[in-house]
Amino acid sequence: MYIAGIDIGTTSICLIVTNAEDGRVIRIASTKNDAALPSKEFWERTQQADRIVQLVQSLIEECQDDWEDVRAIGISCQMHGILYVSKEGKAVSPLVTWQDGRGELLLESGRSYAMELSELTGFDLHTGYGLVTHYYLTKQGNLPGSAVKLCTIGDYVAMQLCDEKTPCIDSSNAASIGLFTLPNRQFDKDQLIAAGMDAEFLPELVHHTAIAGDTADGKKVLWAIGDNQASFLGAVPTFRGTLLVNIGTGSQVSVYSPAYFESPHLETRPFMDGGYLLVGASLSGGKSYELLEQFFRDVCSTFGLLDNRSFYETMNRLAEEAIIESVPTLKVGTQFYGTREHPHRTGSIEGIRPNNFNPQQLIVGFLHGILDELDGFTKCLPAELLEQLTRLAVSGNGIRKNMAMQQMARTKWQLPLIFPRVKEEAAFGAAIHAAVGSGLYSDYSEALQRMQRSDSDDR
Template sequence: MKLAGIDIGTTSIGIVIVSSESGKTELVAIKANDAQLPSERSWERAQNPERIVEIVRELISGCGPAWSDVSAIGVSCQMHGMLYVDRSGRSVSPLFTWQDGRGDLMKPDSADTYADHLSKLTRHPMSSGFGLTTHYYNVLNDEVPADAAALCSIGDYVAMQLTGTAIPLIDASNAASFGLFSNKLADFDADAVARSGMNAAILPPVCAGTGIAGITPDGKQVACAIGDNQASFIGSVPDLIGTMLLNIGTGSQMSAYTEELEEIPGLETRPFPGGGFLLVGAPLSGGKSYALLEQFFKSVCLAFGGGTEAKDQHLYERMNALAEEVLNSPLNAGLGQLRVGTQFYGTRQDPFERGHIAGLSADNFTPGYLAAGVLTGIVDELMGFVHLLPENLRASLNKAAGAGNGIRRNAVMQRLLRERLKLPLHLAEAKEEACFGAAIYAAAAAGAFPDIHAAMAAMKRG
């Protein structure tokens, strides 16, 4: 049996074809996600869902004859963001992504932002970028399209377009990322939605267990789309139990699996496909904090006549080399290390918090120390969430898995994680972790294995 896994990321979209028997990845294809839409609103972040579907179809077309052997398709997608569809299942709005900032705007006649006001009304922690925070703003500002019949994630929308279905069916992993979700009920909190003044009729139904969203015209089963955090966990960890996942891409995440429902202040409890939960700490910083530093160095070069031909990857390689020299220097072992807070984009709890640099001296005011400080700051912010895990769960973790290009392509980041965690760091053999995880999930949803645990055990390659 051949499975396909599709991951719809913020900046790229990928597809893999995997054998259910060996777990071998037989095809990998990636395309840039160029669906970003310009906006006159500085806080708005939107993408064109029809362009995203077009890119997915281009990737499928590029699979050639291998596509005919695929029996089931799994879809993973960027979480939190949402779009509106009409009764025929067509998009009637952009995809408002997880980076959208309308929830951080001040609500008129209130001392609160829209997100804070919604949190108080519903007694659920809501952040800007959450699907229902975005919808709440749109409701209050008459920006919900007149023909909107339902809202859904971009993964749900791709599944709808592949199968021709008109009604979105959402997995709990994506539903929870919208906010106002009850882990106990495994459904949206209808009472909280009512307190907000929003109409719950626009919410999509939540699929139970390992659900199927529909069938393609050529007979392929399409699993309900799952969140990219959960898909990356499935595709990255050697075992569900005893492994922590650290994912550094555009943002960053710390995730640990638990079979029991636990609510920990400071951590998100996210439903896991097929049962159980992930305890997740999700800073807004990550790879984009290091990218911000790269842009700073590039602008310095340009400002002082360094030219415009520097290749991004070469600049990153030089930054990493300078950072490693610093980490190996005697000064770094004492008081000479720069301390960088990488909250350049705020935090989910406080969107107005900002980064900082401390410990500057005549000895460490250098590009190398700045690079090392930013990398260390990214890791330290993740470690703050690790320490929030329940002591019994933290004690049971005997290895860590690293995912995302921010880890995979950066040996200095890998070194810092190993030093801080004091655990072996496993890098998944599947380089497109979320795609691979989506394919594994599809195997379980299509009935090739009795559940997700069995599918993971059979299809893991390393």
Template sequence: MLIAGIDIGTTSIGIVIVSAEGGETVGMLTKSNDAALPSERSWERIQEPERIVAIVRELIAGCAPYWKDVSAIGISGQMHGVLYVDRGGRSVSPLFTWQDGRGDLPMGHGEGTYAEHLCKLTGHSVSSGYGLATHYYNKLNGEVPKEASFLCTIGDYVAMKLAGAEAPVMDPSNAASIGLFSSRLHAFDLEAVRHAGMDASLLSPVGERYAVAGTTDDGKQVAIAIGDNQASFIGSVQKLEGTLLVNVGTGSQMSLYAGQHEDIPGLETRPFPGGGYLLVGAPLSGGKSYALLEQFFKAVCRSFGGVSIDDADIYERMNELAARALEEGQGRLRFGTQFYGTRHDPLVLGHVADISPDNFTPGHFALGVLGGIVDELMGYVHLLPGRLLSPVAVAAGSGNGIRRNPVMQQLLREHLNLPLHLAESKEEAAFGAAVYAAAASGAFPDLNAAMASMKRA
């Protein structure tokens, strides 16, 4: 029996086909997510939902040799972003991604930004990019489509389309990611939604544990979509408890599973698919900070030598220079990599300190940015109380920002003082979605049983 897992990322979309017994990956495909739409608004980040659905179908078609043996499909997707859907299950808006900045725009009259005003009205922490902060702006500015009957995440939309349904259903992991959600109660705070002047009927219903969105035309069960952070955790760790996950991709996260609800200032408590919670610290930077340095180096090459360098080549060279700087040990630069602000203060800026003639080099700048990314993650680790940290025996690393960068791996080992194991699957979130779908479809009694069968020690 085979299980499919699909991950809808911001820049790429991937699918894995996994054996339910032993977890062997028998097929894997990735395509660029070319659904980004142009906008005259500098702060707007939108994508075309139907193009994303088309890419998913192209990936499924590419798995034709294995598809007849697939019994269930799991989906994970970029969190926080939303789109509007009509009563027939058709998109009536673009996908407003998690990078959309309308929530950070000032409302005027001294009321702060839209996100800040929503927080004051509701008592919930809702950052710009979260779906209901986006919706709040749209509501106040007359930009909610008249045909809209539901709002949902892109994962929910793809699950609905594959299952041939007309209304989306949200897993708590996705519902919590758009804001105004009680993680303790696994339900939207409807009073807060109404107090902010928003129509609560637009919220998609929240599914029960291990819910399915429906069945495809060829008889495959489609699990309701789960958040990519939770899916990546499932796909990266050997077991739910006792492992700290650090992920560096376009963004970055520090994640730890907890069986009970925890309130820890500075950390998010996110519902976990199938039960429990994920404690998460999520900087806005991560791999984007290293990409920013890569763009700077490319600009220097063009400006002074007219040289054009391939992205892969320049990243490889940056990693080599960072490794050399680490080995030479001339005094590390201290980078604050909050180049894109933080979730709580968009006005925070990045910085660099401890520059000397010896470390004013490209290699030390590369090493410094990598160190800054790790320092941001460690800031969240240090928020965890000892009773939760003491049982942690191992760290898992996922995301290309860690997988492809030995210096990042070494820095994490130094800071965490734990063994660091890299996730076996290169498509961690897609693999995790497949494992979850195996449980949701009834192939296993629960997620722990699915992980035990499908994860190799």
């Protein structure tokens, strides 16, 4: 019995077929997400929704040899972004992604759209959140004329796979677009309407493991879940006692909590089993390391020394050599892209001395800076959860391919480090979700016990 998981990322899309009985990976197919649309506006980040559907369908075609035995399909997707659909269930707008900056544009009052909506509703909202985008388009009078609902890209893909015309949204994605109340898990329609928006655009909420429909060949399709929740589900051996550190383009720390908890520096996100993820999300991570690599490339190019090789391998090797040196460490604040709370915050480099002002220590300083920001989020966790932590799970290529960063993480959190057995954590988590939603397992605990247990080499 096979289960499929699809992860729709900002830059890539992955499909994984797994054996539901033991979690063995049967097939992995992935492709670059080339759906990004060009724009004359520096703040605009959009993608063509139907192109993403085409890419998913091409991955399914690539897996045809194993597709007949697939029973159910789970989907995870990039969070926060939205698109609009018509009454026929077709996209009538691009996907406005989580990276979109229109929410930071200023109104005549001098406040940004995100700031004004936050003040009007009492919710902590940021640019890139779907309902900030909806507010901007409402204020501008630019809502698509034939639009009847908004939805996530994951739910749009689910609709197209099973020919559904009306989107629904899982609470894990609903919370990411804004104006969502916890712990009762509902949109605050009253505040939305008071801010001048039409609540009829909101999709119907579904909870836990809701089925969107069946494909033409009889496979059950679940409504999409957030990629953060899917990655956690696909990366940890058990929910409790695990700190997940993910470093990709951005970076995050995530911890499971069975009870609701609030912190001014953490996001409390609904998990699919009725519990919660406490998440510290940074806008930097691999993106900051990429900025440093580009800096080195620019320096070499300026002096006529550049070839076409990537510098990452050399940077990682230099970092491994430098962390054993007894040299005062450069203190690097890697918030080069701001933070959720302070979008205009800048990065910094401090503690420069003659014996540490060199490429090796600059690289180490960047790595420390990325982890320091995540460690700051960890310190905001409730004491009872901190005391229960027994392992550090790491995911994302930003740390998976960097031995120096792994060593720093072990030292910083003083926890044994484990890697997810499946590198495509979000797609694998979507598959586990589908195994529960289709009734193969009674709950996530049982599914994890069976599907995370294999130590086969193909992982």
